[in-house]
Amino acid sequence: MAIFSAVVLSMPIWMSPFGAAYPDILQKFVIFGVFAIGYNILFGLTGYLSFGHAAFLGVGSYTAVWSFKLLSMNIIPAILLSVLMSGIFAVAMGYIALRRSGIYFSILTLAFAQMCYNLAYSVLTPITNGETGLQLAKSDPRIIDRMFSEAGEGLPSTTLFGIETSGYSGFYISAVIMILAFYISLKIFNSSFGLKLKAIKSNQNRMRYLGFNTKPYLLTAFVISGMYAGLAGGLLAATDPLAGAERMQWTASGEVILMTILGGVGTLFGPLLGVIIIKYFENIFSAVNQVDLHSFYALLPDWLEDTMVAISSMFVGEGWHLTLGLLFMFVVAFLPRGVLQGVEIGYQKISGYFGKRAEKSTKEVDTGANHGE
Amino acid sequence: MASKAVLQVTNVLKTFGGLKALNNLNLTIEEGTVHAIIGPNGAGKSTLLNVCIGQLTPDTGSVEFNGQNITGKAPHEISQQGISRVFQTPQIFEDLNILQNVMIPALAHADGEFTFNPIKGLNQRKDVEQEALRVIDEMNLTSQMYDRAGAMSRGNKRRLELAMCLVQKPKLLLLDEPTAGMARADTNQTIEILKKIKATGMTKVIIEHDMNVVFSLADRVSVLAQGTIIAEGTPQEMRESELVKEAYLGGAAT
Numbered sequence: 001m002a003i004f005s006a007v008v009l010s011m012p013i014w015m016s017p018f019g020a021a022y023p024d025i026l027q028k029f030v031i032f033g034v035f036a037i038g039y040n041i042l043f044g045l046t047g048y049l050s051f052g053h054a055a056f057l058g059v060g061s062y063t064a065v066w067s068f069k070l071l072s073m074n075i076i077p078a079i080l081l082s083v084l085m086s087g088i089f090a091v092a093m094g095y096i097a098l099r100r101s102g103i104y105f106s107i108l109t110l111a112f113a114q115m116c117y118n119l120a121y122s123v124l125t126p127i128t129n130g131e132t133g134l135q136l137a138k139s140d141p142r143i144i145d146r147m148f149s150e151a152g153e154g155l156p157s158t159t160l161f162g163i164e165t166s167g168y169s170g171f172y173i174s175a176v177i178m179i180l181a182f183y184i185s186l187k188i189f190n191s192s193f194g195l196k197l198k199a200i201k202s203n204q205n206r207m208r209y210l211g212f213n214t215k216p217y218l219l220t221a222f223v224i225s226g227m228y229a230g231l232a233g234g235l236l237a238a239t240d241p242l243a244g245a246e247r248m249q250w251t252a253s254g255e256v257i258l259m260t261i262l263g264g265v266g267t268l269f270g271p272l273l274g275v276i277i278i279k280y281f282e283n284i285f286s287a288v289n290q291v292d293l294h295s296f297y298a299l300l301p302d303w304l305e306d307t308m309v310a311i312s313s314m315f316v317g318e319g320w321h322l323t324l325g326l327l328f329m330f331v332v333a334f335l336p337r338g339v340l341q342g343v344e345i346g347y348q349k350i351s352g353y354f355g356k357r358a359e360k361s362t363k364e365v366d367t368g369a370n371h372g373e
Numbered sequence: 374m375a376s377k378a379v380l381q382v383t384n385v386l387k388t389f390g391g392l393k394a395l396n397n398l399n400l401t402i403e404e405g406t407v408h409a410i411i412g413p414n415g416a417g418k419s420t421l422l423n424v425c426i427g428q429l430t431p432d433t434g435s436v437e438f439n440g441q442n443i444t445g446k447a448p449h450e451i452s453q454q455g456i457s458r459v460f461q462t463p464q465i466f467e468d469l470n471i472l473q474n475v476m477i478p479a480l481a482h483a484d485g486e487f488t489f490n491p492i493k494g495l496n497q498r499k500d501v502e503q504e505a506l507r508v509i510d511e512m513n514l515t516s517q518m519y520d521r522a523g524a525m526s527r528g529n530k531r532r533l534e535l536a537m538c539l540v541q542k543p544k545l546l547l548l549d550e551p552t553a554g555m556a557r558a559d560t561n562q563t564i565e566i567l568k569k570i571k572a573t574g575m576t577k578v579i580i581e582h583d584m585n586v587v588f589s590l591a592d593r594v595s596v597l598a599q600g601t602i603i604a605e606g607t608p609q610e611m612r613e614s615e616l617v618k619e620a621y622l623g624g625a626a627t
Contacts, residue, residue, distance in 0.1 A: 192476075192498060195469075195477060196477060198466075198468065198469060198473075199469060199473075199477050202468040203465065206464045206466065207477075208447070209426060209428075209448050209449075209452055209464070210449075210452055210477065210478045210481050210537070210541070211452035211481045211482075213447070213449045214449075
């Protein structure tokens, strides 16, 4: 846990060689990390594939922005309220959707999320500000803030008791929350509650015949993961106080599924790896252009340079989806337990190569891995 | 002998389309007995067990357990009352290891229907674990405790499922062909285990084709054919009954 925290908090340092050490993307890493950790509690433990988690992300964002508008620019009430609100939404959605399992559950959640998206986009414009997205305005009441001070000049920014929550400080605040979220998910994975969820995934009928009413377990898992998504949405709004309906669209739900599967479903670190890979591709790969490619291949003869640029340009810039798609296909086909499985295999190969003489220690590693399951 | 009826099945009718799987069936299981149900394939044996555990709801008739009507109740409610079942094809948690497989039913016993406590880790459930380990040892599965259940042999899966049921200390244990598809040695081992359980006085219903198993374990035998009980008595009586021979062989003879 300490190592994990250190790795997360030192991200600005070790991410810099990859060109991803600026606050905006680092914030995305940890915030979507929260989202994926929460999603993994549902999908990884119970096997229920929800296509509607983006709805909770959106609900979280809207709630947080409303809290900034009405109550205070402090992010604490905003985040608490967004978790609470998305929890309420999750109870309603889970209560209906969990009447079915398998593909029907997925369709129900998808329908629910699309309904939320369309409502936010059209009918609920007074609450969501429709297409433009919900923004802060100078004239907002901000009741709690007003009790302590007069309204200043210009738009106020989000703070945590005076600390600005954009830029690097925003990253550190989000990172601490993410570490806490990870710790809680670790506890859930190792608890008897988590074991029962895994058992439901494995054989739900058996659970019933052993005397478990599986519905409350599933609903609890669903609500917890919905609250994680709400927390992520609240954090998104906290680092950038703006909420738009597109955050609720099904593609956003699809993205978190991709992240979880790519990294490794049901593993603790997998979803986080998936987040980093996908967000990295989305932000860095998509920014690579022809000029960058030309300079990358500058050492090659001209004709070869041009061909290489022509080929590679299909995979970067606008074509980053293609690269991601190929990577995803490779992972699903060869590493069903995600990139993390690849890392594990790589680790075993390496330790096997170096440690032929110290075979004993490798064996210990193996049994350790078994216990971890 | 005026012993108490644990399970009372009264006039149960269950149809699938036009087929009467259970045709006004009556059955009484007395406390502390091992009651075998035999009959040709398709006689309705498994349907009967399905009705008893709440997987199926009978069209008419009732099932009473310890004097309480359990007809139409949800499977988990019936299980909470103390009925456990071993299925014909082992129903276990294939993705989990053996210890976890036995821990879960043990937790059902300790925690009741629903508990949510993410703070209290599994490693703090020593009392439950002790009980699980004891039953695993009884089933001779200790050496494979950390193996994935799905990777085991069929015989071991059956024994694991039996362990999962026994750790709950059920009042009534239903066994659906506990030795089907087992090698001779495995069958004998299972009979030994079942005899050991019999000594504890637990009420059991066994569906079985293997007459060796029936005659070495059962106190009472009921013969089921075409959805009704056509004969009932001690194993000795059933062995000599002409009616039973006809039920088993009649179809082939005509």
